[in-house]
Structures are given as structure tokens and as C-alpha cells.
Amino acid sequence: MSVQTFDAIAARIDDKVDDLVELTQALIRIPTVNPPGDAYTPCAELIGRRLAARGFEIAYLRGEGTPGDSDRYPRTNVVARREGRRPGKCVHFNSHIDVVEAGIGWSTDPFGGEVRDGKVFGRGACDMKGGLAASIIAAEAFLEINPDFDGAIEISGTADEETGGYGGVAFLAGKGLFSKPRVDHVIIPEPLNKDRICLGHRGVWWAEIETRGRIAHGSMPFLGDCAVRHMGAVLERFERELYPLLASKHTDMPVVPPGARQSTMNINAIHGGLPEGFDGLPSPLVPDSCRMVIDRRFLIEEALDEVKGEVVGILEDLEANRPDFAYSISDIMEVLPTMTERDAPVVQAVAGGIGAVLGKEPEYVISPGTYDQKHIARIGHLHDCIAYGPGILDLAHQVDEFVGIADMADSAKVMAHALAALLSAPN
Ligand SMILES: [Zn+2]
Numbered sequence: 001m002s003v004q005t006f007d008a009i010a011a012r013i014d015d016k017v018d019d020l021v022e023l024t025q026a027l028i029r030i031p032t033v034n035p036p037g038d039a040y041t042p043c044a045e046l047i048g049r050r051l052a053a054r055g056f057e058i059a060y061l062r063g064e065g066t067p068g069d070s071d072r073y074p075r076t077n078v079v080a081r082r083e084g085r086r087p088g089k090c091v092h093f094n095s096h097i098d099v100v101e102a103g104i105g106w107s108t109d110p111f112g113g114e115v116r117d118g119k120v121f122g123r124g125a126c127d128m129k130g131g132l133a134a135s136i137i138a139a140e141a142f143l144e145i146n147p148d149f150d151g152a153i154e155i156s157g158t159a160d161e162e163t164g165g166y167g168g169v170a171f172l173a174g175k176g177l178f179s180k181p182r183v184d185h186v187i188i189p190e191p192l193n194k195d196r197i198c199l200g201h202r203g204v205w206w207a208e209i210e211t212r213g214r215i216a217h218g219s220m221p222f223l224g225d226c227a228v229r230h231m232g233a234v235l236e237r238f239e240r241e242l243y244p245l246l247a248s249k250h251t252d253m254p255v256v257p258p259g260a261r262q263s264t265m266n267i268n269a270i271h272g273g274l275p276e277g278f279d280g281l282p283s284p285l286v287p288d289s290c291r292m293v294i295d296r297r298f299l300i301e302e303a304l305d306e307v308k309g310e311v312v313g314i315l316e317d318l319e320a321n322r323p324d325f326a327y328s329i330s331d332i333m334e335v336l337p338t339m340t341e342r343d344a345p346v347v348q349a350v351a352g353g354i355g356a357v358l359g360k361e362p363e364y365v366i367s368p369g370t371y372d373q374k375h376i377a378r379i380g381h382l383h384d385c386i387a388y389g390p391g392i393l394d395l396a397h398q399v400d401e402f403v404g405i406a407d408m409a410d411s412a413k414v415m416a417h418a419l420a421a422l423l424s425a426p427n
Pocket residue numbers: 096127128161190191371
């Protein structure tokens with residue numbers, strides 16, 4: 001792309017800043033809170049109507065039968081595609097339209113989209129309606145300057161990322177919408193900061209461990225066997241052996257924040273014994289079951305079998321050595337780590353855009369958590385995928401979430417630059 005062409009696109013984005021802000025506000029004002037997955041249809045339709053007016057073909061796809069889908073809460077996704085004059089590569093911008101619960105303590109209406117101090121405030125401003133709006137403005141500016149382009153541009157707004165993406169990207173990937181030859185390059189405008197390229201994420205293993213005991217009267221616990229005390233023995237071994245082991249495992253993945261450059265495990269929940277009977281009075285029983293949910297995040301250097309083996313090894317050892325210890329363990333979710341190569345075309349194109357717009361080298365990062373890239377890699381088998389978008393990751397899910405207007409405009413320019421580079425690359 002010539003310098004003049006890019007300057008023209010960048011100038012067009014500057015002309016569209018008011019439009020960018022209004023679009024972000026309009027998206028925030030539709031409270032797509034998930035769970036339960038509210039208002040997906042009007043949000044998808046807002047995107048669909050806008051892009052239909054710009055020559056995109058619009059498809060609405062409901063993730064029918066996926067977790068949480070119902071007539072009251074349909075998992076509505078929108079996929080918009082604009083074909084160029086000649087066949088070529090397809091660049092896809094994917095944003096999730098769901099947001100998490102607003103919570104309490106906001107200084108402004110979380111679904112009001114207030115503009116103050118050069119920022120748009122609201123739930124989802126940064127994660128990730130600001131990024132979605134930036135990608136739409138980037139594509140529109142590109143199309144106005146390059147109506148005669150080769151290839152295709154796709155923009156999707158998808159459901160349920162915050163709850164695993166099953167009714168959103170996973171569903172669409174299962175239908176072939178994130179695979180070659182339909183799509184070649186994917187940019188997910190998650191809020192990683194405008195000068196960072198997120199290459200992937202760590203792995204996840206969620207599991208539930210249950211220890212079992214024997215019920216008896218609380219006044220005669222010696223007649224029963226307390227499942228909570230057995231779980232206490234598990235926790236003690238975790239503290240003594242597992243946590244030091246995890247802290248000793250470091251990764252070469254550039255995970256941010258740096259505290260996540262090692263293996264980690266959260267204990268999400270622990271439940272044992274019967275709930276209160278009534279009026280706060282306890283049930284005087286020896287608990288016969290105790291359940292714990294663990295959330296283990298692992299590194300690209302670790303194999304999932306090894307990760308599971310560390311926990312199961314402790315449980316087996318307790319079973320062999322602790323009297324009456326009995327347990328079971330079941331997987332809840334497994335996600336393998338994913339990391340796109342730095343020399344992949346989409347990485348190079350966005351790095352070029354960051355250089356052109358911000359005059360610097362990008363920082364390459366890895367997310368501590370996971371996002372929809374997992375489904376594109378594993379179900380779609382498409383590996384030319386990154387997250388790149390405006391906003392500060394730390395603000396996601398917090399009160400008074402915002403996105404900077406100048407940051408949105410800059411990242412729209414980076415996206416447009418990358419789009420132009422990817423669509424003009426030789427086939
Ligand atoms: Zn997000």
C-alpha cells in the first residue's frame with residue numbers, strides 16, 4: 001500500500017471519530033450481560049443493519065442447543081462479509097458482544113456510555129465494544145478509500161465469550177466459519193493496549209475433586225468419617241508440595257502480567273457438609289462428601305497429562321497412605337495453550353501497522369487467561385490469529401470501565417493498515 005493511500009485511510013478515520021464514539025455508545029447501551037446472555041439479538045442486529053448499509057452480506061446464526069440457549073436468551077451471533085472485486089484472502093475481525101455483570105459502585109450509569117475526559121465509560125467499553133467499534137470504523141474507512149479491493153472482509157459479533165464461547169465462536173467454528181478457505185487471517189480486538197500484539201494464551205484445566213466420608217451424628221463423629229478433614233489433607237499436600245512446584249515452573253511465553261509467567265492454580269470453590277437447616281441452625285452431621293473445584297493454568301512447556309498427574313499423584317498417595325481416604329476427580333474444562341508464531345502474516349501485518357501509526361515496535365504478549373482464539377485454533381484449525389485492540393486489560397470487568405477515544409482511533413488505524421497489507425499480499 002502506498003503511503004498516500006494509508007494517509008488517506010488514516011485521515012478518513014480521523015474524520016470518523018464522532019461516529020466511532022457514537023457507535024461505541026450505542027453498543028454499550030444494549031446491556032448484553034452474560035450470564036444470562038441478555039439482549040444479544042438487538043446488539044447483533046445493530047451491527048448487522050450498519051454493515052448491510054455498507055454492502056456486507058449479513059448472516060444471523062443462533063447457537064441453538066448450546067449452553068444457556070433458550071427462546072428467552074437466544075445465543076444470537078452476527079457474521080458480516082463483504083466480497084471484493086476479485087478473489088483473494090479474507091481478513092476476519094471477531095469481537096464478542098457479551099459483557100460481564102456491571103456490579104455495584106459505578107460513578108456513572110454502566111449502560112449509559114457517558115463521554116468524559118476523552119473516554120467512553122460503560123460496561124464493555126474496553127472489553128470489548130470499543131474494539132468492535134474500532135474494527136468496524138477501520139473496515140469502513142478502508143472500503144471508502146479502496147472500493148476496488150481484492151479478497152474479502154468479515155466482521156463478526158459473537159455470543160458468550162465470557163462463559164467459554166460455546167454458543168459463539170465455538171459454535172461458528174464448528175460450522176466452518178473460522179476455517180480456510182473461507183477465512184485466512186483473524187484479528188480479535190480484545191483490550192490488550194494499542195501497541196501490543198497478543199499471540200495466544202496459557203492452557204486451562206478445571207477439575208472437581210471429591211473426597212468421601214461416612215455420615216454420622218455430629219455428637220459422635222468417631223462413628224462416621226469426615227470428608228472435610230480428608231479434603232483438609234489434600235489442601236495440606238497442595239500447600240506443602242504442589243504450590244512450591246508450580247512456583248518453580250517458568251515459561252518463555254511473554255505472559256502479562258509477569259506474575260502469570262509461571263504455572264498457577266486457583267481453588268475456585270470448596271463445599272463440604274450439609275447446608276444450614278433453618279434459621280441459621282446447622283445440621284449436626286458428619287459430612288460424607290466434600291468437593292473442591294480447581295482452576296489450573298498451564299504453560300506451553302507443560303503437557304496436560306503431566307499437569308493432571310501432579311494432582312492425581314497426591315490423591316493416589318493419600319489413598320494409599322491415609323486411612324479411609326477415598327476420592328474421585330472429574331474434568332470440567334480443558335484448553336490447550338496456544339501461541340501464534342511471530343512470523344505469521346497477521347502478526348507481521350499488525351506489527352507493520354503499529355510501526356506506521358505509533359512509530360514503535362509492538363510488544364508481544366500472551367494472555368494469562370483464555371479467550372476465543374482457542375476455538376479458532378482447535379476447532380477451525382486456523383493458526384493465523386491474534387488479539388489486538390484498544391483498551392487497558394486491567395480495566396476489563398472492573399467498575400468505571402472505560403476506553404480512550406484516541407486509543408480507539410489509533411488502533412482503528414493500525415487495523416486498517418493491517419487489513420490493507422493482508423489483502424494486498426500476493427496469493
Ligand atoms: Zn473480552
